Every structure is written in structure tokens, then in C-alpha cells.
Amino acid sequence: MASGKDSVFKTLFVAVAVCLVCSIVVSFAAVQLRPQQERNKLIDRQSNILAVAGFEVAGLNGADIADLYNKRIETRIVDLDSGEYTDAVEPASYDQRAASKNPEMSEALSGDEDIASIKRQADYAPVYAVKADDGSIRCYILPIHGYGLWSTLYGFIAIEPDAQTVYGLGFYDHAETPGLGGEVDNPKWKAQWPGKKLYNEQGELAIEVVKSGQVKDPEHQVDGLAGASLTTIGVSHLVRFWMSEAGFGPFLDKLKDS
Ligand SMILES: Cc1cc2nc3c(=O)[nH]c(=O)nc-3n(C[C@H](O)[C@H](O)[C@H](O)COP(=O)(O)O)c2cc1C
Numbered sequence: 001m002a003s004g005k006d007s008v009f010k011t012l013f014v015a016v017a018v019c020l021v022c023s024i025v026v027s028f029a030a031v032q033l034r035p036q037q038e039r040n041k042l043i044d045r046q047s048n049i050l051a052v053a054g055f056e057v058a059g060l061n062g063a064d065i066a067d068l069y070n071k072r073i074e075t076r077i078v079d080l081d082s083g084e085y086t087d088a089v090e091p092a093s094y095d096q097r098a099a100s101k102n103p104e105m106s107e108a109l110s111g112d113e114d115i116a117s118i119k120r121q122a123d124y125a126p127v128y129a130v131k132a133d134d135g136s137i138r139c140y141i142l143p144i145h146g147y148g149l150w151s152t153l154y155g156f157i158a159i160e161p162d163a164q165t166v167y168g169l170g171f172y173d174h175a176e177t178p179g180l181g182g183e184v185d186n187p188k189w190k191a192q193w194p195g196k197k198l199y200n201e202q203g204e205l206a207i208e209v210v211k212s213g214q215v216k217d218p219e220h221q222v223d224g225l226a227g228a229s230l231t232t233i234g235v236s237h238l239v240r241f242w243m244s245e246a247g248f249g250p251f252l253d254k255l256k257d258s
Contacts, residue, residue, distance in 0.1 A: 043062045045172075126143060153173070166198065206219075209232050
């Protein structure tokens, strides 16, 4: 019969050996799968951009999405202060989310300016120009984000070349409650956005999302989500922030004049 000392040693030995083998397997899998994860992330981003631009992406495989994206989307970087295109960073590798956490690549927002509750604003943002069949620009897709009730919502708004008419809107990352704030993903709700105008006749920013059932100005107002007024207010604030001077306003002004 084994002594108590022997069995404790054996138990520890087996436990350590199992942990070691498992950690080697997990590390190996993580390293091996990283390129695939990066590829999947890129395809996911490309398909979200294509969807906001009105392309049917359901059922397309990764290669088809990449092909369509490369044919139809041109990415450029905009300096948000001036609204001008810049070559200061490389469009293919620029990560706006990471830049907004880096004090050297972003600015802190004061409480009054920060209606989207994002705390910091990256100096540069990507802009995706979407080409129609004939090569003309169908719309510009602008990345937007801001706080809802439980989470920061990340998405895109597509604006027509008149710099005034919304072409589409969609979020690709948030943690609002399914069935409540999560209804921002409902195609019926998103279908309200195309055709809305950003500015009123005086040139003031007029687009907003109002409490459910309270639309009085259908040209500029989007009906909010029933039972989810807090997410609704967050979406309204973040859209207004990104369409204002603090966001893409200078870029939209330049587009209007071009
Ligand atoms: C578990 C739970 C999850 C909720 N999730 C959301 C949400 O994602 N977005 C939201 O605006 N309200 C959410 N609410 C409701 C808010 O607390 C609040 O009642 C609501 O936003 C008010 O909207 P109303 O004025 O349209 O009724 C949630 C409530 C509960 C209890």
C-alpha cells in the first residue's frame, strides 16, 4: 500500500503535469489561430461597412467580401480638426479605437463637449468612400461611437455626397439589452435612417432620435426605441456628436463645398 506521503506527491505531480500540458496546448492554439482571428476581424469589419453601404453581404464568404470591398470601398484618413484628408497615418493599419486611448494621438474632451460620453477623441478617423457601378461616389461611411445605457455602441453612418442626406446607419458592437436597447440592430428600426437630413434650412444640426412615438419633424427626427429611452438618448447624442464640429463637421463642410 502507498504511504500518505507518496500519494500526495503523486497527486501534485499529476496535477502539475496536467496543467503544464493544458497550458502548452492552449498557448499553441492561441498562437496558431491568431492570424485566422485577425483575418476574421477584418472580414467582419469589411462586411459591416458594406452592409451600411447597402450591399447584400449575407451568404458571401470571406473571399467574396474582400473582393467586393476592394472593388467598391476606398479608405482614406481624415484629420478631424481640419476636415482634410491626411497621409499622417497608414489607412490599412490605423486603429482609431486604440488611437483614442493614446494621449499622443487623441485629445481629452471636456464634460460639455463630450455628449457621446467617449472621454477622448482620436485626432484622425478613417472615412470609407463607396463607389457605385459607374465609379461615382455613392456615399461616405463614417465610423461613430458613444455610450448607450450599458455599453459603448460602435457603428457606422453613411452620408450621401451632398453631405446632408443619411444613406444608412448600423452598429456592429454593443452590449445593450437584447429586445430593448439591442433593437438598434433591428432592420425595421434601421430602415428609418435612409433619407433623413442632417441639417435644417438654417444650416443647424437637426438630426436626432426622439422618444418613441414623438416624431414631429420626420425630415430630421428618427423614432426612438419603445421601452429603451436611455439607449435612444445615447444614440441621438452619439450621432449628433459625430456630425457636429467636434466630430466629422469640418469634413462634411469640405464635402459640401467640393
Ligand atoms: C434588465 C433591464 C435591462 C434594460 N436594458 C435597457 C437597455 O438596453 N436600454 C434602455 O434604454 N433601457 C433598458 N432598460 C430600461 C431602462 O431601465 C428604462 O426603464 C428605459 O430606458 C426607459 O424607457 P421608456 O421611457 O421608453 O420606457 C432595461 C431595464 C431592465 C430592468
